[in-house]
Amino acid sequence: MTQSALPTSNSVTNTAASHVTPDNTVALCSAEATSENARIRSQFPALNQMLDGYPLCYLDTAATSQKPQIVLDAMAQYYTNDNANVHRAAHQLSARSTLNYEKVRDQLQQFLKAKRREEIIFTHGTTESINLVAFGLSTQLSAGDMILIDSAAHHANIVPWQELAKRTGAVIKPIPLMQDCRLDINAYKTLLELKPKIVALCHVSNALGTVNPVAQLVQLAKAQGAITLVDGAQAVAHLTLDMTKIDCDFYVFSGHKMYGPTGVGVLYGRFECLDSLTPLMTGGEMIKRVSFEATEFGSLPNRLEAGTPPIAEVIGLGAAITFLQTELTPQVQAYETELLTYLQTQLRALGEVHLYGSLDNNIGVVAFNLANEHHQDVGILLDQQGIAVRCGHHCAMPLMQSLNLKGCCRASIGIYTNKQDIDRFISALTSVKDLLL
Amino acid sequence: MTDSTIPMPNEADFHYSVQDADTLLARFAEAANWQERYRQIMLLGKDLPSINAEFRVDMAQVKGCESDAWLYHLARNGRHYYLADSDARIVKGLIGLLLGACHGKTSDEIQAFDPKAYFTQLGLEGQLSPSRTNGLNALAKAIKGAAQ
Numbered sequence: 001m002t003q004s005a006l007p008t009s010n011s012v013t014n015t016a017a018s019h020v021t022p023d024n025t026v027a028l029c030s031a032e033a034t035s036e037n038a039r040i041r042s043q044f045p046a047l048n049q050m051l052d053g054y055p056l057c058y059l060d061t062a063a064t065s066q067k068p069q070i071v072l073d074a075m076a077q078y079y080t081n082d083n084a085n086v087h088r089a090a091h092q093l094s095a096r097s098t099l100n101y102e103k104v105r106d107q108l109q110q111f112l113k114a115k116r117r118e119e120i121i122f123t124h125g126t127t128e129s130i131n132l133v134a135f136g137l138s139t140q141l142s143a144g145d146m147i148l149i150d151s152a153a154h155h156a157n158i159v160p161w162q163e164l165a166k167r168t169g170a171v172i173k174p175i176p177l178m179q180d181c182r183l184d185i186n187a188y189k190t191l192l193e194l195k196p197k198i199v200a201l202c203h204v205s206n207a208l209g210t211v212n213p214v215a216q217l218v219q220l221a222k223a224q225g226a227i228t229l230v231d232g233a234q235a236v237a238h239l240t241l242d243m244t245k246i247d248c249d250f251y252v253f254s255g256h257k258m259y260g261p262t263g264v265g266v267l268y269g270r271f272e273c274l275d276s277l278t279p280l281m282t283g284g285e286m287i288k289r290v291s292f293e294a295t296e297f298g299s300l301p302n303r304l305e306a307g308t309p310p311i312a313e314v315i316g317l318g319a320a321i322t323f324l325q326t327e328l329t330p331q332v333q334a335y336e337t338e339l340l341t342y343l344q345t346q347l348r349a350l351g352e353v354h355l356y357g358s359l360d361n362n363i364g365v366v367a368f369n370l371a372n373e374h375h376q377d378v379g380i381l382l383d384q385q386g387i388a389v390r391c392g393h394h395c396a397m398p399l400m401q402s403l404n405l406k407g408c409c410r411a412s413i414g415i416y417t418n419k420q421d422i423d424r425f426i427s428a429l430t431s432v433k434d435l436l437l
Numbered sequence: 438m439t440d441s442t443i444p445m446p447n448e449a450d451f452h453y454s455v456q457d458a459d460t461l462l463a464r465f466a467e468a469a470n471w472q473e474r475y476r477q478i479m480l481l482g483k484d485l486p487s488i489n490a491e492f493r494v495d496m497a498q499v500k501g502c503e504s505d506a507w508l509y510h511l512a513r514n515g516r517h518y519y520l521a522d523s524d525a526r527i528v529k530g531l532i533g534l535l536l537g538a539c540h541g542k543t544s545d546e547i548q549a550f551d552p553k554a555y556f557t558q559l560g561l562e563g564q565l566s567p568s569r570t571n572g573l574n575a576l577a578k579a580i581k582g583a584a585q
Binding site: 373381391431 | 471472475476479503504524525526527528564570571
């Protein structure tokens with residue numbers, strides 16, 4: 001979708017299927033791709049259930065993904081056989097637990113192409129990761145310093161910075177979006193000339209699925225001396241990540257959106273950047289020496305991992321990484337892309353559906369409303385038919401305001417989504433349309 | 438909702454009739470499938486009076502709904518009258534179901550009203566769960582709370 005093809009309103013109503021090439025339908029229907037998809041899908045037990053006589057059609061992966069058997073088994077195995085606290089290896093069980101826990105750090109180092117294992121910090125999720133950075137930078141900011149935030153950011157990548165600004169007197173500036181909700185690079189460049197201290201970006205918008213050219217955005221920010229954080233929560237299940245290419249100072253994501261458990265997340269940071277953070281959480285595990293007169297903090301990564309970590313969840317995350325490394329092949333990524341295009345095309349073919357954001361270069365997500373109907377009405381009626389979508393502001397109120405929307409419905413796909421899911425969804429939405437319009 | 442600092446709609450607006458719970462239960466017993474149940478819900482919402490824009494204020498909002506919902510209450514001669522609206526059609530219809538059981542009733546009748554049993558009988562038990570974002574649970578509490 002080019003800018004010139006857009007209607008004048010803020011909401012982008014797509015009527016043409018111009019960028020859908022005939023090739024898009026070939027792979028979707030190829031026997032090989034279908035059987036590969038079926039093999040992957042069969043690893044997700046929760047998908048196989050009926051809701052009030054309808055098969056579950058799970059299109060809410062952007063909120064949280066379902067979990068493959070390998071993740072469930074790894075966590076059950078840990079609790080069944082290895083349960084012990086980590087980093088206190090006076091006994092064999094603890095040694096085993098610590099070994100398995102630290103192995104996941106090595107896995108993540110390789111998964112992200114980080115330079116050092118100490119650059120991987122386990123947190124409880126993306127939100128905690130961002131809070132850890134935003135608090136940790138408190139002493140490095142002074143009044144009047146500027147923090148640039150992506151206007152498409154999730155609240156988790158807005159509110160911690162606002163709190164940091166309150167503590168330090170720093171100023172928040174949103175990076176404007178273009179009409180199709182992609183980040184406005186020219187406006188961004190102009191803002192960068194004001195020498196912001198921090199630039200907070202999202203890799204993929206959670207509400208719209210728009211992919212930011214993060215490597216380019218980070219490079220521009222670093223050229224002006226800014227510290228960069230990229231929220232990768234919506235990217236990690238779909239894209240292959242390479243920290244040497246993105247080259248940001250901090251990259252954050254959650255386990256539960258990448259087929260891993262809830263309650264675990266990752267903060268990647270360049271060593272010297274992580275090392276400069278004031279710890280948000282203090283206590284056990286993160287110290288070198290404690291006395292009532294003075295306490296000396298330990299070194300990375302433990303310095304930023306106070307208290308007993310979510311051990312079983314980290315083990316589960318390790319299994320999720322193994323799963324992704326095995327299954328998220330370029331062919332599977334291409335299949336996901338085609339599936340999303342198919343979803344967009346079918347939605348447009350339905351008529352009276354407003355689609356939001358740029359439909360090119362986005363992953364995982366389609367945001368829409370049915371005519372002028374309330375997104376909640378649509379969601380309730382889809383739910384009657386076993387369709388799981390999210391309806392609301394998607395924790396991105398500033399973005400909804402810029403679209404002049406109270407909210408919208410969001411259908412999101414994952415590695416297990418198949419063509420049948422999309423067809424069921426479209427057929428269900430047709431029933432909703434018949435009822436409402 | 439009875440706070441004197443909030444502008445109140447005219448008293449006349451509160452006096453309208455609703456189908457009572459028994460009639461509604463009979464009407465929903467005839468609904469063969471979810472489509473018919475929700476068609477009835479939306480028809481019910483359509484029959485309820487609207488709240489004018491000037492009264493759609495924050496202070497009259499029932500929190501806990503993904504959609505906006507506003508509720509006003511008036512007590513006259515031991516009976517309770519409600520004026521409620523929502524920007525979502527299904528929520529407005531669900532409000533209609535609640536008002537069928539509560540509008541124009543006495544405090545004792547309203548306190549005896551069991552929303553859970555009622556919505557189960559209507560075949561809509563899933564909609565009342567506090568984990569739902571439709572706010573029906575909050576609306577039921579607000580309607581009962583106003584009559585205390």
